Amino acid sequence: MALLELKGVRKIYRQGQIEVPALRGVDLQVDEGEFTTVFGPSGSGKTTMLNMIGCLDKPSSGTIIFNGKELNELSKKDLAMIRRFNIGFIFQSYNLIPVLTAYENVEFAIRLINKYDNKEIRERVLKILAAVGLEGMENRRPHELSGGQKQRVAIARALVKEPKLVLADEPTANLDSKTSEEVLKVMVKMNKELGTTFIFSTHDPLVMDYARRMLEIRDGLIAEDRRREEINVSD
Amino acid sequence: MFLTKLAIKNLVRHRNRSIFTSIIIAMAILIYIFFDSLIGGMSELSYETIIDYESAHLQIVDKNYWEAKDELALDNLFTIDERVLEGVKNLTGILAGSRELNFSALLSNGIDNLPVMGKGIIPEEYLKVFALEKQFVEGDIFQPGDYKAVLGKRLAELLDLGVGDYITLLVKDNNNTFNTIDVEIAGLLHTSNPNVNQNIVYLPLDLAQQALSVGEQVSKILIRIENKDQASRLAEELGLNLIKANSNLAVYSWEELEAFSFLGAAVLEKQVILAIILVIAAIAIINTVILAALERLEEIGMMKAMGLQNREIVYTFVLESTGIGIIGGIIGIVLGIITIWFLSVYGMDFEALYGVDMASFGLPILGKIYAAWNPAAFIEVFVFGVLVSLLASILPAYWAADKDPVESIYHR
Ligand SMILES: Nc1ncnc2c1ncn2[C@@H]1O[C@H](COP(=O)(O)OP(=O)(O)O)[C@@H](O)[C@H]1O
Ligand SMILES: [Mg+2]
Numbered sequence: 001m002a003l004l005e006l007k008g009v010r011k012i013y014r015q016g017q018i019e020v021p022a023l024r025g026v027d028l029q030v031d032e033g034e035f036t037t038v039f040g041p042s043g044s045g046k047t048t049m050l051n052m053i054g055c056l057d058k059p060s061s062g063t064i065i066f067n068g069k070e071l072n073e074l075s076k077k078d079l080a081m082i083r084r085f086n087i088g089f090i091f092q093s094y095n096l097i098p099v100l101t102a103y104e105n106v107e108f109a110i111r112l113i114n115k116y117d118n119k120e121i122r123e124r125v126l127k128i129l130a131a132v133g134l135e136g137m138e139n140r141r142p143h144e145l146s147g148g149q150k151q152r153v154a155i156a157r158a159l160v161k162e163p164k165l166v167l168a169d170e171p172t173a174n175l176d177s178k179t180s181e182e183v184l185k186v187m188v189k190m191n192k193e194l195g196t197t198f199i200f201s202t203h204d205p206l207v208m209d210y211a212r213r214m215l216e217i218r219d220g221l222i223a224e225d226r227r228r229e230e231i232n233v234s235d
Numbered sequence: 236m237f238l239t240k241l242a243i244k245n246l247v248r249h250r251n252r253s254i255f256t257s258i259i260i261a262m263a264i265l266i267y268i269f270f271d272s273l274i275g276g277m278s279e280l281s282y283e284t285i286i287d288y289e290s291a292h293l294q295i296v297d298k299n300y301w302e303a304k305d306e307l308a309l310d311n312l313f314t315i316d317e318r319v320l321e322g323v324k325n326l327t328g329i330l331a332g333s334r335e336l337n338f339s340a341l342l343s344n345g346i347d348n349l350p351v352m353g354k355g356i357i358p359e360e361y362l363k364v365f366a367l368e369k370q371f372v373e374g375d376i377f378q379p380g381d382y383k384a385v386l387g388k389r390l391a392e393l394l395d396l397g398v399g400d401y402i403t404l405l406v407k408d409n410n411n412t413f414n415t416i417d418v419e420i421a422g423l424l425h426t427s428n429p430n431v432n433q434n435i436v437y438l439p440l441d442l443a444q445q446a447l448s449v450g451e452q453v454s455k456i457l458i459r460i461e462n463k464d465q466a467s468r469l470a471e472e473l474g475l476n477l478i479k480a481n482s483n484l485a486v487y488s489w490e491e492l493e494a495f496s497f498l499g500a501a502v503l504e505k506q507v508i509l510a511i512i513l514v515i516a517a518i519a520i521i522n523t524v525i526l527a528a529l530e531r532l533e534e535i536g537m538m539k540a541m542g543l544q545n546r547e548i549v550y551t552f553v554l555e556s557t558g559i560g561i562i563g564g565i566i567g568i569v570l571g572i573i574t575i576w577f578l579s580v581y582g583m584d585f586e587a588l589y590g591v592d593m594a595s596f597g598l599p600i601l602g603k604i605y606a607a608w609n610p611a612a613f614i615e616v617f618v619f620g621v622l623v624s625l626l627a628s629i630l631p632a633y634w635a636a637d638k639d640p641v642e643s644i645y646h647r
Pocket of ligand 2: 169170
């Protein structure tokens with residue numbers, strides 16, 4: 001069974017009298033463990049789609065089934081609980097909490113799921129920070145980190161609770177190409193090691209090389225859905 | 236736990252703003268403590284000045300006399316027989332009693348007149364009940380049988396009189412005929428009670444009784460007791476003892492005097508100040524929460540994306556505000572203690588500061604007011620300040636927590 005299924009998903013934003021259709025009927029299935037890129041120009045509807053998959057927004061019509069549950073039927077509280085336990089977010093602007101250190105930003109996410117004792121939490125946080133290449137920087141505050149490092153913290157934060165799905169909305173848009181590559185490699189590596197399902201959006205053609213599945217989105221519709229052979233990413 | 240830690244980190248994040256808000260709350264608390272102790276000080280002082288110089292703790296009076304006691308009429312007086320004295324003596328807790336005959340008179344120096352209140356007293360008894368002995372600025376008390384009087388220095392000054400001068404009191408006796416009493420001034424008083432200073436003339440009781448043709452009768456017996464908080468209880472017991480001797484007599488405690496009613500007004504004043512604190516602290520806190528929330532919109536959005544419930548986000552804001560309230564409370568209490576300490580040692584001279592005579596406000600106070608310690612008020616206002624900080628933050632915190640995370644994160 002697919003981890004995620006979208007059926008005829010539409011989203012219309014209303015700006016006063018004008019209706020802006022952001023998604024115009026999206027059908028999609030994503031299986032567990034997939035590493036998918038959503039590619040398309042600015043304004044094509046990538047963010048809108050990711051936010052609806054991530055339970056942050058609701059479609060105007062159509063259904064989304066995530067992990068066997070139909071999201072339409074759930075309350076705000078239930079949706080928050082799905083995000084808390086099953087979804088990790090990575091945003092373009094990192095969105096770390098400035099008063100918390102790298103370690104604490106990651107710790108925050110794992111504390112929320114109330115699953116591990118203090119010792120285990122510590123081990124897991126340190127391990128994931130090391131895995132994203134931030135060993136020795138645990139005690140730095142966000143303002144003491146570079147853009148790439150901040151995004152690594154955000155990746156660690158999204159992954160530490162071992163969610164079913166990680167949604168990354170243009171995670172490399174604020175990074176230079178070298179750093180972008182590094183961050184993408186980290187995501188690919190985590191996908192391989194942990195089997196976490198990733199969906200990330202981008203409008204940068206270079207970034208697409210890292211995906212095994214590529215969805216091209218244009219004017220709120222999926223224009224192309226391609227799969228490729230396993231790609232090998234060297235460290 | 237983690238949210239608590241986050242709230243504390245947020246509290247020190249904008250140190251200046253947190254401190255500024257704390258100080259506003261501290262000032263509001265300080266104002267309350269200041270007024271509370273001043274009102275406390277005034278009450279203390281006025282209790283003392285009235286009890287020590289005018290009312291004593293208990294008064295034995297004819298019931299009908301009490302109804303119209305301000306008229307100083309000569310009907311409804313009473314004679315003291317053995318049984319009345321027994322009733323007084325048999326009660327523990329009573330220190331001393333003194334007879335008093337009150338009358339109205341016109342005081343004259345031969346040229347000018349002033350209306351005064353005359354008091355016929357027996358010095359030996361009277362000085363055991365009232366604290367007059369050390370208040371003589373000139374001369375001394377008279378002896379029974381003397382044709383002498385004692386009055387306030389202020390009153391004497393008004394009529395250009397001094398010790399050794401002669402005065403005339405014009406009175407209306409029990410038969411409604413006018414009579415005069417000519418006496419020499421034996422001593423002048425200055426107390427903290429303005430009434431004593433400018434309204435009262437003391438005479439030997441026998442002299443007054445004779446001039447007013449009232450025989451052996453008196454208006455009151457005034458009683459000093461060991462502990463002023465026992466006044467009501469003793470008044471009741473003494474009342475029961477006296478009923479056997481004279482069923483018209485009743486015993487009243489100092490608390491029943493109208494002069495103390497202004498303290499009710501003081502309580503009201505305190506509530507007004509509490510309301511002002513409430514408004515000030517609430518505005519400061521609401522303002523702080525809104526500023527913080529606007530600044531942290533993105534973070535709040537991220538926290539919601541991470542699956543935090545609204546109430547968890549509200550909790551961090553409320554805790555932060557409570558922290559500000561606690562800091563403000565502590566600062567306020569510390570400043571309060573310093574201020575009260577200073578004012579309890581050095582006092583505050585309203586006359587010197589503002590040129591106002593407290594007596595003209597109906598407060599029987601002269602000279603300095605010393606702040607009174609009231610630890611209960613410290614605790615009350617601290618709890619109040621913290622509670623207001625906590626409650627005021629809830630609504631703006633919900634406003635912040637309820638923002639759409641997509642809009643916050645994407646600045647839409
Ligand atoms: N809150 C909104 N109100 C109105 N229009 C919106 C809103 N959010 C997105 N849109 C519009 O929806 C379309 C898709 O936007 P978006 O999903 O952000 O695209 P992308 O992420 O691919 O750039 C755009 O035309 C955008 O202007
Ligand atoms: Mg976008």
